[in-house]
Amino acid sequence: MPSTVLLIDDNAIQAATRQTILKRAGYFVIPVLNPQRALEQFQANDFPSPIDLVITDHVMPGMTGADFVRELRKAHADLPVLVISGMEEAQDEYRDLNVTFRLKPLLPDYLLASVDRMLHGVQS
Numbered sequence: 001m002p003s004t005v006l007l008i009d010d011n012a013i014q015a016a017t018r019q020t021i022l023k024r025a026g027y028f029v030i031p032v033l034n035p036q037r038a039l040e041q042f043q044a045n046d047f048p049s050p051i052d053l054v055i056t057d058h059v060m061p062g063m064t065g066a067d068f069v070r071e072l073r074k075a076h077a078d079l080p081v082l083v084i085s086g087m088e089e090a091q092d093e094y095r096d097l098n099v100t101f102r103l104k105p106l107l108p109d110y111l112l113a114s115v116d117r118m119l120h121g122v123q124s
Contacts, residue, residue, distance in 0.1 A: 003052040010060040035068040058085035066093035
């Protein structure tokens with residue numbers, strides 16, 4: 001059974017691109033364009049399979065990635081989270097939230113290496 005990745009990004013083009021990259025690598029990807037909706041789905045256990053990894057953008061309308069992770073951590077303290085942002089200074093907002101932070105642009109090979117390492121301990 002492939003690992004399930006929840007992909008949260010309000011930019012539909014970036015979400016679709018990352019989804020394609022991850023699906024081609026064999027992951028089952030659930031895209032969500034709104035972090036608040038993703039939290040609601042977590043609370044309702046409304047995903048087709050258990051989430052193994054969350055990938056989130058930082059800047060999104062209504063809720064930042066950091067706000068999303070803070071809420072997520074209340075019920076899912078150990079779920080692996082990869083944050084992708086174009087703002088290096090945003091990394092400070094994730095201190096003590098147990099995330100992996102990567103800067104945009106994140107090339108496909110680096111995206112896959114980060115995901116593999118987080119899920120399987122594979123070194124890149």
